[in-house]
Amino acid sequence: MARVVVDVMLKPEILDPQGQAVQRALPRLGFDGITDVRQGKRFELELEGPVDEAALARIREAAESFLANTVIEDFTVRVEAEGEK
Amino acid sequence: MARVVVDVMLKPEILDPQGQAVQRALPRLGFDGITDVRQGKRFELELEGPVDEAALARIREAAESFLANTVIEDFTVRVEAEGEK
Numbered sequence: 001m002a003r004v005v006v007d008v009m010l011k012p013e014i015l016d017p018q019g020q021a022v023q024r025a026l027p028r029l030g031f032d033g034i035t036d037v038r039q040g041k042r043f044e045l046e047l048e049g050p051v052d053e054a055a056l057a058r059i060r061e062a063a064e065s066f067l068a069n070t071v072i073e074d075f076t077v078r079v080e081a082e083g084e085k
Numbered sequence: 086m087a088r089v090v091v092d093v094m095l096k097p098e099i100l101d102p103q104g105q106a107v108q109r110a111l112p113r114l115g116f117d118g119i120t121d122v123r124q125g126k127r128f129e130l131e132l133e134g135p136v137d138e139a140a141l142a143r144i145r146e147a148a149e150s151f152l153a154n155t156v157i158e159d160f161t162v163r164v165e166a167e168g169e170k
Binding site: 001007008009019022025026029031033034035036037038039040041042043044045046047048049055058059061062065066067 | 086092093094104107110111114116118119120121122123124125126127128129130131132133134140143144146147150151152
């Protein structure tokens with residue numbers, strides 16, 4: 001069983017109100033020195049079978065077609081190494 | 086300028102209806118072989134200054150106190166390597 005992680009983030013040019021809200025809250029809570037915050041989604045997919053190029057291609061297709069809205073979001077697909085947290 | 090990533094995921098024992106909805110949709114859309122999906126949040130924080138142990142400790146504190154709800158969520162803090170996407 002292997003884990004593939006799909007990270008979906010708003011494109012840099014798209015306004016991110018959730019991230020901005022976090023960024024503005026940080027100094028009030030005593031955390032300085034953080035100049036920007038972006039908030040996105042993380043999907044952890046458990047695959048049965050080997051994570052070969054074909055499996056990753058299918059996951060990229062799934063990410064593109066319905067995990068991310070590629071008009072406003074970028075996504076990355078990566079295999080999480082064994083034991084990585 | 087360095088980027089620190091905070092991943093926030095529901096604890097394994099907590100029901101994840103968003104992830105389940107994605108998992109159930111996948112076979113209908115023609116993607117088989119995915120046995121489990123968990124959906125969480127990803128925060129990208131841009132720091133000014135060095136990312137030393139003190140800075141990471143502050144970010145862990147911020148993550149624990151208000152990025153994650155540690156009753157139901159786990160979080161991880163990591164420095165994103167230069168040039169990593």
